[in-house]
Amino acid sequence: MNYDFKQIEKKWQDRWDEDKTFAATTDYSKPKFYPLVEFPYPSGQGLHVGHPRSYTALDIVARKRRLEGYNVLYPMGWDAFGLPTENYAIKNHIHPEIVTRQNVARFKSQLKSLGLSFDWDREVNTTDPSYYKWTQWIFLQLFKKGLAYKKEMAVNFCTSCKVVLANEEVVGGVCERCGGEVVRKVKSQWMLGITEYAQRLIDDLDEVNFIDRVKTSQINWIGRSTGAEVDFSTTEGDKLTVYTTRPDTLFGVTYMVLSPEHPYIDQWGQAGKVHNLDALLSYREQAARKSDFERTELVKEKTGVCIDGVRAVNPVNGKEIPIFVSDYVLMSYGTGAIMAVPGHDTRDWEFAKAFSLPIIEVVAGGNVEKEAYTDCGTGTMVNSGFLDGLTVDEAKKAIVEWLDKEKKGHPKVNFKLRDWVFSRQRYWGEPIPIVHCDKCGFVPIPEDQLPLKLPEIEDFEQTEDGQSPLAKLDSWVNTTCPHCGGPAKRETDTMPQWAGSSWYFLRYCDPHNDKELASKEALEYWMPVDWYNGGMEHTTLHLLYSRFWHKFLYDIGVVPTKEPYNKRTSHGMILGENGEKMSKSRGNVVNPDDIVEQYGADTLRLYEMFIGDFEKAAPWSADSIKGCCRFLERTWGLGKLLVPGEGYSAALETSFHKTIKKVTEDIENLKFNTAIAAMMALINEIYAQKAVTRDELRDFLIMLNPFAPHITEEMFEKYGLGKGMLSHQKWVQYDESKCVDATVELAVQVNGKVKARIVVPANCDKETAIRLAKDHAAIAAELTGKMPIKEVYVPGRLVNIVIK
Structure with missing residues (x-):
């Protein structure tokens, strides 16, 4: 059949x-x-x-x-x-x-x-109310512990779709969906305080078995750094606080940079302290049309506007320095202000060159004007007042102590990780179980009223000002406050897909x-x-x-x-077969339904595991899948080789134990391709013997079952190899002592050229191996009348006899 x-x-x-x-x-x-x-x-x-x-x-x-x-x-x-x-x-x-x-x-x-x-x-x-009831319940617990809060923040807003976009939905400064212009807009957003857990999220990676690249991606995203917060005063008496990992380079600060959204711009402008407010506001408007990624991209033209009317004061030497506004500084990261050390930072150096600003070397080690900047991770301090002559590490400690003593700064551990923006101005998401009452503020819905179900609506478009479609449903929005019983409004933002x-x-x-x-x-x-x-x-x-x-x-x-x-x-x-990522636009998507129809699910499963190293990308090959199909056809054909008898035959016993060991270990190590290769080699040996016992067939099918479950279940039942389904059997066992070959084949060389092959005991000593090699007829003929001058034995591999 x-x-x-x-x-x-x-x-x-x-x-x-x-x-x-x-x-x-x-x-x-x-x-x-x-x-x-x-x-x-x-x-x-x-x-x-x-x-x-x-x-x-x-x-x-x-x-x-x-x-x-x-x-x-x-x-x-x-x-x-x-x-x-x-x-x-x-x-x-x-x-x-x-x-x-x-x-x-x-x-x-x-x-x-x-x-x-x-x-x-x-x-x-995740869209089932019986499921998202508990997503909402978790949100309420976060809210009660102060880890869910609302905050005004800049977001990406599509002027065409009237919706807030995630950074990844903004491509080339336009909306990925409609191509419309995207601007930065300040909106009130729900946030989750993940930063409270930043250190634990790093520390507890020591307790889990994650592959190294996964741990590294987590650690890099959290971005822990140690440094100091430093206060720069201004000529208007205000304080600009910056975070830096290199407080030792403070003597090299020659200018500061603010985010275009920094509130001091409006504050100084309204007070009449800034003489070029129109230019600053125009620059802010330009920056609002860029995504965070575009703004912080390293390889781009450095742009900015110097604030005319207000200057900063370097806290270590009292020198007044200019304050610039530039889009590469984000209000959402750090304090929205940075100190610039162009002598020792690539981006600061490029900005300084673009605006003809001073560049001061403060760590000895190179001509900064010529070399662009000096890698100052190590070295000796110069041009740094009381820090001169100290190493970088010594200077870091000394400056932090000085800042703390002078009340101009303090030590600080910082994280690149930001709190999680949890709002979406969408319909298709979990309703946020909060109401807003003018008297009581934000009030959680009582837990016994969960789930707060998503209401049925017909219009899924956002409002003109970018609110969720739910905002248009008055009958749902208007409600009563659970605290005071007065009028209240439901939150109309929904949760992000990440929630569920x-x-x-x-x-x-x-x-x-x-x-x-x-x-x-x-x-x-x-x-x-x-x-x-x-x-x-x-x-x-x-x-x-x-x-x-x-x-x-x-x-x-x-x-x-x-x-x-x-x-x-x-x-x-x-x-795809062309080596590119599968996508409809590239026309290289392979539908698994077609493969199952043509070859069967077992073949598809087997091929996906045989295609290459599981942890690496691999191109699909329509030709290679045929090899896996042939392997299963040969597996099906084993029934014709079935002979009376139990246990393993002498010829196959070692091979079975070795294959069971390899498949057992390879599955645990995600080495599926080599496990399959081992079973392919074993089936070749079985066919070479032209016979398979019931125990050999049973154990081969159990080994193969996790990879190809349908064919193995069918053959297990067809040949009556045990009670019940194969899925209910026990995994095959191997004997370590029987995984070692009793004999090995040696290549026999004369003057480095293979002249014969011999089979010897696996633990054969040099004297015996060379004697058996010389006894072989072909080697004996080569040695007739000649004297060996050197005899080499490589256990398990070869004998080489050197003659004149």
Whole structure:
């Protein structure tokens, strides 16, 4: 019978569904294993072949763990709130809920067609009120602890769409969606105080098993630095505070720079202290048309306006210095003001050259005028008054002590991390459960009134001034204050897509609980996640946000662990056949449905794992997938080689033990490609013997099962190799002592050229190996009448006999 993958795969997918084969149990006495993959955003395009790479990898690990006796929770759900669905709904006049429902159904059918062993009984959806009830509950706890607050801040505003955009939605200074002009606009935004956890988010990385590049991305984004806050006075008596990691270079400060949005510009202008206010306001307007990325880009023309009428005073030498306004300084970072040391900073040097400003060398080590600037991480202080002659490290300590004593500054630990902007002026997101009362201020909705459901509306467009579509729904906005009973208005901003994905792993532990986000018993058993895999693009913000929420929940006694994930790995992309990232615009997207239809799910799974190093990008190859298909056809053909007898044959025993060991270890180390290669080599040996025992076939199928579950289940049942499903069997074991070959093949060389090959005991000594080599007929003929002058033995590899 030919390998009918369509009939076989449907049969087993239906059987697994009916029997709930992969459902995690509530038997908390068993050892647990909780693998997690990032739940997808269900877009209208459906899956492409890049998606299954992560899902299949952890599916292999999950299936192996079940065979090892673990209670496995391998869940799946939908990160379904978000801008793309809302944009589609606006364009096509379809409610986002309908779009989401259709997209989820398509994604789910595609995932099921791949034979992934998800526990579908624990499926979650961030747009389900029974789920976002608990997202809102977490927000209220953050609010009560002062970690959720509202703040006026500059945002990206599309003048055409009338919406606030994230930085990544601004491309080339215009809206990615409509191409409209984007300006900076001050709006009141909800913020989450993630900076309160900055140090812990760094320190606790020591307690988890994350690959190095993931840890590095977290640490770099948080950006911890040590330095000092320094107060510069001004000729108007005001104080400008800056943060610097190099207070030792204060004698080299020759100018200061303010953000165009700095409030002192308006303050001095209104007081008539600034003589070029029009120029400053015009420059501010220009800066408002740039994204933060464009403003801070290193390689760009340096622009700015010098404030005419107010100067700063260098605190260490009393010298007056000019104050510039330039767009590369952001009000959202630090204090919105910087001190400039052009002798020892690239950007400051370029700015100083552009505006003909003084450049002073304060750390000896080069001609700054000629060399652009000096790398001053080490060296001796010069032109620095009482710091002269000190090393950089000595000067740092001395200047901080002086600033503290003179009350002109103090030591400071700073973080690049900013508090999380949590507002979205959108419809398709979780309503923020807050009302505003003129008498009581911001008031949380009582917890027993959660979930605050998203109301049904037909118009999803934002208001002219960029408010959420919810602002137009008076019947929903107007309400009463939970505190005083007076009139109040609901918050019309909704939460970002990040909200639901910051805690979803907790809900999987107990997804149907309507009394709490998950029971204490379930959380204590399942948490932390044992192994989390996802793309490198999510190892910074998503990981940071979810770790922050988890730590907060730990602090208030909701979860039992400080960290949500014990282990985090990341996979490389699958590229198009042209080696470029898959995208519709490039025309190189491969639909997994087409591959499953042509070759079957097992072939697709096998190929995605065989395509190359799991952690690196790899191009798709329509030709290479055929090799995996042939391997499965040969696996199917093993039934024809079945012979009576138990155990391993003498010819295959060592190979089986070695292959079992390799596959066992390679799965744990994400070396799926080499595990598959080992099984391919083993099947070649089986075919060479032209026979396979029942035990050999059973163990080969169990080894292959995590990779190709459908064909292996079918063959296990077809040949009656055990009771029940293969998925309920035990993982194969190897004997370390039998992983060593009893014999090895040696190349025998004469004067460096291979003349013969011999088989010798694996532990063969030099004397025996050389004797056996000389006994070989071909070598004996070479040596006739000649005297060896040198004999070399490389154990396990070769014998080389040198003759004249």
